[in-house]
Amino acid sequence: MVDVSQAAATLPIATDGGVRSCGGCTACCEGGLWDKSMKLSPGHACQHISPEGCGIYESRPEKPCRTFKCAWLTEEAEFPDAMRPDLSGAIPVHDRDWYDWKVLRLYPRVATVAPEVLEWFVAYAKPKQEPVIFYEHRWEGDDYKGMSEKALGPPKFAEDVQRKPSESDVFRSFSND
Numbered sequence: 001m002v003d004v005s006q007a008a009a010t011l012p013i014a015t016d017g018g019v020r021s022c023g024g025c026t027a028c029c030e031g032g033l034w035d036k037s038m039k040l041s042p043g044h045a046c047q048h049i050s051p052e053g054c055g056i057y058e059s060r061p062e063k064p065c066r067t068f069k070c071a072w073l074t075e076e077a078e079f080p081d082a083m084r085p086d087l088s089g090a091i092p093v094h095d096r097d098w099y100d101w102k103v104l105r106l107y108p109r110v111a112t113v114a115p116e117v118l119e120w121f122v123a124y125a126k127p128k129q130e131p132v133i134f135y136e137h138r139w140e141g142d143d144y145k146g147m148s149e150k151a152l153g154p155p156k157f158a159e160d161v162q163r164k165p166s167e168s169d170v171f172r173s174f175s176n177d
């Protein structure tokens with residue numbers, strides 16, 4: 001995996017729609033997310049990533065490169081600068097509900113979301129009664145062994161999880177913390 005976190009300045013990866021730009025972050029191109037067309041998967045960064053950012057910035061495809069925006073990029077008022085994905089190690093995404101629940105998904109930049117970062121996002125989501133779904137990748141050496149999906153959410157969410165089909169390993173209620 002290419003470590004580009006220390007790059008002084010990179011081209012913005014996402015199309016900037018708001019006040020923020022990606023700055024030096026290239027976390028969503030580094031293999032924390034999946035995309036068949038760009039051959040992105042855990043541990044496999046995009047072949048076009050470089051220490052300067054996207055190597056084909058002007059001609060990068062519409063999907064996912066120009067359309068994907070993490071929640072940190074689009075919700076400036078919600079997420080502080082320190083939570084930029086390359087700095088926090090977690091990519092927050094607000095683009096997919098879980099049944100009727102609006103959820104915040106956290107994808108680790110590498111393998112797992114650090115406990116203090118998860119704690120920050122849960123503290124952010126709890127007053128909104130918004131479940132946080134987070135992912136953990138497992139490797140044995142260089143062999144990718146799969147992903148766990150876990151969540152923390154309000155009691156009603158935990159009840160729903162018991163009743164609805166889910167591939168998730170663990171769903172816990174905020175109230176059990």
Ligand code: SF4
Binds near residue numbers: 022025026027072085
């Ligand atoms: S993870 Fe977010 S801030 Fe980082 S490059 Fe992707 S869209 Fe930009």
Ligand code: SF4
Binds near residue numbers: 053
């Ligand atoms: S082509 Fe560029 S923007 Fe798209 S995934 Fe690769 S490095 Fe990221």
